[in-house]
Amino acid sequence: MITPEMLEGPQKITWCTGCGNFGILAALKKAIIEIDQPLHNMVLTSGIGCSSKIPHYIGGMNSFHTLHGRPIPYATGVHLANTDLKVLVHTGDGDCLAEGLGHFIHAARRNVNLAVFIHNNGVNGLTKGQYSPSAPRGYVSNTSPPPPGAPMDPVSPTALAIVAGATFVARGFSGDQKSLVTLMKEAINHTGFAVVDILQPCVTWNRLLTWKYYNEHTYSLQENGHDVTDRQRALEIAMKNEDRYPVGIFYHSKHADLAAGLALPEKSKLRDHTNELKDVQKIIDDLML
Amino acid sequence: MTMDISFNIGGEAGQGIDTIGDLLTQVFVQAGFYTFTIKDFESRIRGGYNFTQIRVSDKPVHTSVDQVDVIIALSRDAVVNQRERLAESGVIIFDNAVEFDDLEACHYPAPLEKIAKEIGGDTRMMNAAALGAVLSILNFPFRLAQEALMGIFGRKGEKVVASNVNVAKTLYDMTKENFAGTCKYNLETLESGPCKDRLLITGNRALALGAIAANLKWISAYPMSPSTSLFQDVISYSQQFKIGALQTEDEISSLAMAIGASYAGARSMVATSGGGFALMVEALGFAAMVEVPVVIYNAQRPGPSTGLPTRTEQSDLLFMGFASQGEFPRIMLAPKDPLEAFDVATRAFNLAEKYQVPVMILGDQYFADSVMNVPRIDVSTVTVDRGKLAKTGPSPEFKRYLFTDDGVSPRAFPGDEGKTIVSAGNVHREDGHITEDATIRNLMVQKFMNKIPRILADLNPPQLYGDKKAETTLMTWGSTWGAANEAMELLAEKGVSINQLHFCDVFPLRTEKLRETFKKSKRVIAVEQNATSQFAALIRMETGLGVNQHINKYDGRAMTPGWIIGKLKEGGVV
Numbered sequence: 001m002i003t004p005e006m007l008e009g010p011q012k013i014t015w016c017t018g019c020g021n022f023g024i025l026a027a028l029k030k031a032i033i034e035i036d037q038p039l040h041n042m043v044l045t046s047g048i049g050c051s052s053k054i055p056h057y058i059g060g061m062n063s064f065h066t067l068h069g070r071p072i073p074y075a076t077g078v079h080l081a082n083t084d085l086k087v088l089v090h091t092g093d094g095d096c097l098a099e100g101l102g103h104f105i106h107a108a109r110r111n112v113n114l115a116v117f118i119h120n121n122g123v124n125g126l127t128k129g130q131y132s133p134s135a136p137r138g139y140v141s142n143t144s145p146p147p148p149g150a151p152m153d154p155v156s157p158t159a160l161a162i163v164a165g166a167t168f169v170a171r172g173f174s175g176d177q178k179s180l181v182t183l184m185k186e187a188i189n190h191t192g193f194a195v196v197d198i199l200q201p202c203v204t205w206n207r208l209l210t211w212k213y214y215n216e217h218t219y220s221l222q223e224n225g226h227d228v229t230d231r232q233r234a235l236e237i238a239m240k241n242e243d244r245y246p247v248g249i250f251y252h253s254k255h256a257d258l259a260a261g262l263a264l265p266e267k268s269k270l271r272d273h274t275n276e277l278k279d280v281q282k283i284i285d286d287l288m289l
Numbered sequence: 290m291t292m293d294i295s296f297n298i299g300g301e302a303g304q305g306i307d308t309i310g311d312l313l314t315q316v317f318v319q320a321g322f323y324t325f326t327i328k329d330f331e332s333r334i335r336g337g338y339n340f341t342q343i344r345v346s347d348k349p350v351h352t353s354v355d356q357v358d359v360i361i362a363l364s365r366d367a368v369v370n371q372r373e374r375l376a377e378s379g380v381i382i383f384d385n386a387v388e389f390d391d392l393e394a395c396h397y398p399a400p401l402e403k404i405a406k407e408i409g410g411d412t413r414m415m416n417a418a419a420l421g422a423v424l425s426i427l428n429f430p431f432r433l434a435q436e437a438l439m440g441i442f443g444r445k446g447e448k449v450v451a452s453n454v455n456v457a458k459t460l461y462d463m464t465k466e467n468f469a470g471t472c473k474y475n476l477e478t479l480e481s482g483p484c485k486d487r488l489l490i491t492g493n494r495a496l497a498l499g500a501i502a503a504n505l506k507w508i509s510a511y512p513m514s515p516s517t518s519l520f521q522d523v524i525s526y527s528q529q530f531k532i533g534a535l536q537t538e539d540e541i542s543s544l545a546m547a548i549g550a551s552y553a554g555a556r557s558m559v560a561t562s563g564g565g566f567a568l569m570v571e572a573l574g575f576a577a578m579v580e581v582p583v584v585i586y587n588a589q590r591p592g593p594s595t596g597l598p599t600r601t602e603q604s605d606l607l608f609m610g611f612a613s614q615g616e617f618p619r620i621m622l623a624p625k626d627p628l629e630a631f632d633v634a635t636r637a638f639n640l641a642e643k644y645q646v647p648v649m650i651l652g653d654q655y656f657a658d659s660v661m662n663v664p665r666i667d668v669s670t671v672t673v674d675r676g677k678l679a680k681t682g683p684s685p686e687f688k689r690y691l692f693t694d695d696g697v698s699p700r701a702f703p704g705d706e707g708k709t710i711v712s713a714g715n716v717h718r719e720d721g722h723i724t725e726d727a728t729i730r731n732l733m734v735q736k737f738m739n740k741i742p743r744i745l746a747d748l749n750p751p752q753l754y755g756d757k758k759a760e761t762t763l764m765t766w767g768s769t770w771g772a773a774n775e776a777m778e779l780l781a782e783k784g785v786s787i788n789q790l791h792f793c794d795v796f797p798l799r800t801e802k803l804r805e806t807f808k809k810s811k812r813v814i815a816v817e818q819n820a821t822s823q824f825a826a827l828i829r830m831e832t833g834l835g836v837n838q839h840i841n842k843y844d845g846r847a848m849t850p851g852w853i854i855g856k857l858k859e860g861g862v863v
Contacts, residue, residue: 010722043553043703048714055711056722062703064552065713065723066545067575073542077549077557080533081507082704085553106538262535263527270506271554271702275530280502281668283526288487288665289318289440 002033009057018211020200021050023174024090024119025057030177031184032061042086043078047071047100049126050202051092051119069099072107075114076258082269083259086188089116093134094124097155101133104157108164108193112258115187115194118157121202122209129205139208159238161195162231162251168194169234169251173218174201175211176247183249192257199245214245221248228252292322292347292482294474295354296423297371299340300363302333309361309416310341312441316420317345318489318662319437321482325350325771326660327847332514332598338366347482351626351661351771355851358474359426361419365389368396378473382422384415394470397422399460409456417453421460426468428477431461486664492656492768495627495666496586497522499634500558502671507533507550507557509543514598515654516560516588540565544572544585551581552712554702556638558584563592563605566612573647574613577737579712580690580698582641582648582676584634589653591845600845601654603767604819609649610796610827618644618740620748621796623651623767628663629793630656635671640747643676644740645697651795653818655847656768676700683707688719692732696739741797748794750802755781755788761862762810763853764836765817766792766824773816775850776857785863795824798831807834814838814862816853838862 007029015021032042044061046052048068055063062085066074071089079087096104096118107114122135130143133155140149161169168190172180180198187194199218201211226248227233234251265273296313298306307328314324322345330339342353356376362368362383375381375395383389385398392398399422405414417438424434435454442450497519500508510520520534527534533550537543540561547557561569566587576583587609591602609621620640624630633650641648679687679699687708691698698719701708711721716733718724755777765773770791777789790806790813807813815825815836820843825836840856842848857863 010720038706040706040708041704045549053723055713060709062710063712063721064549064579065715067571067714070541070545070572073537073545074549074552076535076542077507077509077546077551078553078703079549080535080546081550081553081555081557082702085704102538103542106542258535262533263531264533265531270531270533270550271704273506273531275501275504275506275532277502277668277671279529280498284488284498284666284668287490289315289489289662 002036002039004029004033006039006060007032008059010059011056013057014053015050016204018203019050020121020174020202021054021119023177023180024117024198024200025054027177027180027184028054029058030181031188034181035185035188037086041084042088044088044090045071045075045078046090047092047095049092049095049124051090052095054090069095070103071095072100072103072114072116076107076112079113080259080262080264081271083113083264084269087114088188089114091116091118093118093120093122094132097133097157101155105160105164108161108166108195110258111165111167111192111255113191113193115184115190116196117184117187118195118197119200120157120197121200121206123202123205125202125205136208141205153241156238156241157195157197158250159235162235162238165193166195167192167253167255169238170195170249171197171199171245171247173199173214173247175214176218179220179247186249192255199247217243218245218247221246221250292345292474292476294345294359294427295357296343296345296359296361297340297357298361298363299338299367299371301336302330302339303335304363305416306339306341306363309419310343312416312420313423314343314489314660315441316434316437318487319440320433320479321484322347323349323484323486324662325353327353327655328658329846330599338364338370340367340371347484352775353847353849355849358472359423361423362387376473378471380426380470380472382419382426397426397468397470399464401460404459405456408459409452411452414453414456417456418460421457422464424457425461425464426472428475430477430479431458433479433481484662486662488665489660489662490627491518491658491660492624492627492630492652493519493588493658494522495630496634496650496652498666499631500584500638501526501530501532502668503635503638504556504673505532505558505638506555507547508559509535509537509546510560511537511540511543511565513562513565515590515657516562516586518657519560519586519588540568541572544569544583547583548572548576548581551583552579552702553704556642558586560586560588562588562590563608564595566605566609570612574615574617575714576647577613577617577619578714580645581712582645584637584641584648584650586650586652588657589651591843597845599654601847602818602843602845603651603653603769604823604843606651606795606823607827609651616734617737618646618744619796620644620646620648620744621651622648623793623795624656625768625770625791625793626656627661631666633793639672639674640744643674643697643747644744645676645700646740646744651767653768679708681705689721690717690719690733690736692719692736694739695743696736745797745799748797748799750799751790751792753788753790753802753806756786757788758809759788760786760811762806762813763787763789764813764815764825765789766795769816769818769848772848772850772853776853779850780854780857780863792824796827798827800832803828804832804834812837812862814840816840816848818842818848
């Protein structure tokens with residue numbers, strides 16, 4: 001059994017007081033406790049940014065804190081070398097939707113078995129508040145062109161994930177712990193590419209997407225009778241670029257994952273598998289004239 | 290008699306140059322000769338002008354030469370383009386359907402396609418027809434050709450063998466009657482050559498097989514000439530050996546995935562060329578920071594940018610040696626030929642895991658695509674050294690980056706019960722969690738640097754070839770070994786006091802033998818397939834020693850012994 005004490009963070013948290021990341025960290029811990037699988041078979045990977053510091057704030061977890069935009073390909077390698085592992089990716093909007101967007105699309109297309117949690121706050125927080133790819137049109141920051149602010153529509157990670165082929169696509173809100181824990185659990189237990197876009201206020205830089213704003217502008221998909229198997233409808237909802245944010249599962253389906261299509265060992269895993277030297281010798285001998 | 294014949298088979302891409310080349314090579318290998326084949330082609334799928342050049346000798350050969358004895362031309366360009374390289378009494382064979390009227394005594398238009406169709410019933414047997422014509426011109430005993438054809442086509446059944454033999458024999462006899470010219474080689478009395486080496490192999494394939502023997506379990510790559518054939522080879526064996534392999538969206542994710550797989554315990558590599566390596570640079574630094582072993586193969590080609598995609602150069606040495614922000618140990622190995630490549634591949638993985646550093650293999654198009662016959666590779670000597678591994682079983686106090694005397698901390702992998710493996714690209718503590726503490730930063734940098742003396746002791750020193758006391762030294766690394774070695778031997782035979790200092794393990798640099806040679810030699814000449822003598826620059830940086838002269842080639846075409854001797858003459862050395 002996993003206890004909260006086992007998950008106690010090894011380092012002092014550096015996030016700002018009131019940061020939306022606290023809610024995500026709390027939900028992650030709850031999800032791991034409730035899933036109750038051996039901790040040594042879990043790996044938490046992350047990229048760069050406030051969100052990606054999460055491996056240092058949770059104890060007893062294997063972790064791989066990688067490069068900006070790149071956690072998904074690193075996580076893909078970890079997963080395929082040992083498919084017994086549950087591999088989680090914690091990434092931010094600045095991380096996953098800017099430098100990492102190409103990897104995100106291709107990972108969804110491959111339906112690689114990862115659970116990706118996007119800490120989405122519309123800003124690049126750690127570099128001090130520049131607009132991120134998910135900032136709404138017109139969002140004013142220290143790098144957006146004056147006067148109109150961000151001169152483009154935001155990236156929709158849910159819509160892109162659905163189009164690209166992800167098989168579990170959801171949106172959560174850091175302030176709605178109960179449903180966020182459920183979504184994270186489902187994403188982790190899902191076999192295939194699972195994405196949870198997690199709305200999260202940046203209390204220091206983002207004056208627009210605040211706790212109050214999200215509390216007033218989110219609504220539950222499931223309470224409104226959405227059919228999670230309807231991909232077209234899921235996409236329609238995900239593409240709505242308006243100031244009301246549906247929360248819950250957009251789309252959920254079953255498809256063969258990437259590992260099923262690769263030449264991986266059936267009974268063991270790559271990390272424990274050995275190439276037989278006699279077979280290499282046979283190839284060489286067959287090449288001889 | 291001494292035999293040293295060069296064949297040049299030229300034509301458009303897609304015309305079957307490789308097939309004729311393969312056939313010819315196999316015939317001579319079966320007959321007991323040493324062969325060395327280079328491929329010279331353009332970056333296009335159809336058309337253009339490409340050639341394969343095969344050198345056949347009764348002595349070991351490791352390079353191509355400038356002069357060709359027999360040209361097999363499949364297009365008009367091919368009839369014309371190599372004319373000035375044709376040896377005295379050489380022959381140019383071409384299909385009589387090729388429009389070419391300026392006939393000289395060396396030209397031999399033959400009905401290759403016609404006979405292939407009439408006798409063999411398939412124009413694809415033009416290869417056998419060309420073979421028949423070539424062998425006839427050389428007076429090569431047909432019996433040997435027949436045996437070789439049986440060996441080559443035997444698996445396809447008697448009918449295929451018989452048709453090919455018939456086509457070849459028809460052209461063989463026809464040529465005897467119709468071709469008035471002569472070739473300086475008359476192999477009529479040939480029994481069989483002295484060579485017992487029956488493994489025809491390229492540098493890329495030898496690396497691939499070496500990697501598999503070294504227990505490669507993960508490869509990710511994005512196709513890029515001239516590295517692609519290695520990736521394809523591994524893929525072709527992946528089902529049999531259960532090797533995880535993925536063509537990724539870019540080289541950034543190739544190396545990222547390989548590092549991820551290695552962090553989780555699988556031996557991993559990537560293959561690319563310079564442009565792809567440019568995209569891998571951030572991941573290279575990450576691998577170094579998290580001390581996750583990985584092998585990176587760069588089949589170099591001329592740059593910058595797209596450069597000459599299908600040609601050769603050694604110009605990424607300094608780029609690879611210094612790529613990434615920050616400072617960390619890395620290892621660079623440059624195999625000289627396919628035989629050494631197999632060994633380099635197995636060493637690369639062991640070095641990477643022993644020292645938990647990135648190991649880079651530097652090939653180039655010449656190394657990657659050239660084919661030679663080597664002795665049977667015996668894999669029984671291959672050992673897998675995974676370096677320091679943590680004891681199995683629970684260990685709550687396990688620290689992935691434990692400070693040790695030699696800078697290497699025992700590894701464990703996620704999935705190992707009772708251990709937590711924490712890795713980060715930030716400066717980190719022994720337990721892997723991030724820190725900005727100045728003392729720990731210093732200790733972590735020293736941990737990196739502590740690895741270098743042991744790495745150096747584990748690398749091979751350079752090899753000195755020829756007279757130890759010679760006045761002049763040719764200094765080479767990687768694939769230019771063959772051309773320089775032959776140039777050195779040719780000159781030494783003529784009484785020139787010359788030797789060759791050659792490096793396979795290029796970085797970190799072992800300097801003992803280097804210093805000794807620089808001391809003894811009056812004149813050290815760097816021979817490099819680049820414009821700026823990058824290896825000589827590296828030596829100056831590491832030792833303060835400067836070479837006396839430079840020979841550089843950067844047109845994308847491989848060096849030949851004759852070209853090097855010409856440059857030595859220009860430089861007043863001989």
